[in-house]
Amino acid sequence: MNEVGLDALRDKLDNIDNELLKLINERMEIVHQVGVVKAHSGGAIYRPEREKAIIDRLESLNNGKLNRAAIEALFLEIFAISRNLELPENVAYLGPEGSFTHQAAEARFGAMSSYVSISSIKGIFREVDTKKARFGVVPIENSSNGIVTDTINCLNTYNLKIIAEVVLDIHHTLASTCDKIEDIKRIYSKDIAFEQCRKFLSNFGLDEVEHIPIESTTKAAKIAVNEPGSAAICPHVGAKLHNLPILFENIEDKDNNKTRFFIISDFENGQSGNDKTSILVTLSDKQGALVEFLTDFNKVNINLTKIKSHIVEGNSIFFIDFDGHKDDENVKKVLSKYDGNVKILGSYVKEINDI
Numbered sequence: 001m002n003e004v005g006l007d008a009l010r011d012k013l014d015n016i017d018n019e020l021l022k023l024i025n026e027r028m029e030i031v032h033q034v035g036v037v038k039a040h041s042g043g044a045i046y047r048p049e050r051e052k053a054i055i056d057r058l059e060s061l062n063n064g065k066l067n068r069a070a071i072e073a074l075f076l077e078i079f080a081i082s083r084n085l086e087l088p089e090n091v092a093y094l095g096p097e098g099s100f101t102h103q104a105a106e107a108r109f110g111a112m113s114s115y116v117s118i119s120s121i122k123g124i125f126r127e128v129d130t131k132k133a134r135f136g137v138v139p140i141e142n143s144s145n146g147i148v149t150d151t152i153n154c155l156n157t158y159n160l161k162i163i164a165e166v167v168l169d170i171h172h173t174l175a176s177t178c179d180k181i182e183d184i185k186r187i188y189s190k191d192i193a194f195e196q197c198r199k200f201l202s203n204f205g206l207d208e209v210e211h212i213p214i215e216s217t218t219k220a221a222k223i224a225v226n227e228p229g230s231a232a233i234c235p236h237v238g239a240k241l242h243n244l245p246i247l248f249e250n251i252e253d254k255d256n257n258k259t260r261f262f263i264i265s266d267f268e269n270g271q272s273g274n275d276k277t278s279i280l281v282t283l284s285d286k287q288g289a290l291v292e293f294l295t296d297f298n299k300v301n302i303n304l305t306k307i308k309s310h311i312v313e314g315n316s317i318f319f320i321d322f323d324g325h326k327d328d329e330n331v332k333k334v335l336s337k338y339d340g341n342v343k344i345l346g347s348y349v350k351e352i353n354d355i
């Protein structure tokens with residue numbers, strides 16, 4: 001293409017960008033008014049079900065080059081900026097900076113939100129419970145390592161609500177200042193990351209070197225960059241953040257390694273038409289109690305998507321996910337039978353990327 005053609009096309013793009021800017025600013029004027037209404041009514045700023053309805057509507061109208069993922073990426077960023085304009089809100093995540101939980105938080109709250117790195121799951125619940133942060137982001141399960149018990153324990157103890165789920169594909173890298181694999185004498189990472197990369201470590205003889213478990217994979221990169229002879233198993237972002245050269249990408253054993261995160265806050269979502277609900281259930285010791293519970297759900301056509309047993313202070317409880325919202329008639333009906341034995345943790349828009 002000659003330069004004249006390129007200049008003309010760029011002029012067109014400039015004009016479109018000018019229009020877009022004008023329209024987005026007009027949108028933000030309205031968003032500001034929504035914020036004022038909510039400030040008076042006390043309504044929650046973040047409404048995932050409304051955001052989903054907007055994206056669904058735009059997808060159905062769309063006849064251009066954008067696909068759903070592109071529409072979602074654009075509009076989730078616009079919503080994040082809108083929410084920040086309505087009321088700047090802190091998001092507490094399981095740190096440090098660059099951790100997978102940080103990435104999950106950024107995926108939902110965008111680049112403009114303010115983030116607080118917290119070093120424990122309990123600390124995040126405390127931060128939201130004491131209203132220092134409006135939202136908390138915590139891991140709940142990984143496809144290779146199962147449920148995160150600290151998160152279940154805190155969901156059981158605190159009266160906070162799950163208001164959204166985020167599922168991230170998890171990829172690990174091996175990063176080090178060593179030029180040769182044989183020079184690596186020790187590796188830093190989180191215990192579960194070592195487990196998720198077992199095959200890779202054994203294939204390269206790295207199961208023989210010292211493995212030092214620490215609380216976060218990103219911190220592993222920070223340590224390894226300053227210690228000759230060491231390496232880190234960490235996220236790509238973590239290695240970049242600490243200028244640690246990446247030797248191998250995607251070293252996890254399973255290529256569909258995913259982690260599911262919950263966003264917690266102190267309000268409840270309305271129905272979106274595509275919801276999931278999480279509950280904790282304590283069942284009596286009598287034989288058949290679990291079968292009866294599952295049958296009751298089946299009778300009212302509720303699809304259970306997850307059931308995990310978990311021990312809290314010597315008692316067995318079940319963590320259960322099912323399709324539907326807590327205010328759906330069939331859900332209300334079945335849960336009323338177990339009143340006192342069920343803790344509703346939250347109803348939230350179901351993610352397409354499941355684990």
Ligand SMILES: O=C(O)C(=O)C[C@]1(C(=O)O)C=C[C@@H](O)C=C1
Pocket residue numbers: 031034035045046047048050051054078079082083086
């Ligand atoms: O509709 C609302 O309740 C809004 O606050 C507006 C808006 C938006 O930008 O469209 C922003 C934040 C909410 O999460 C949902 C939608």
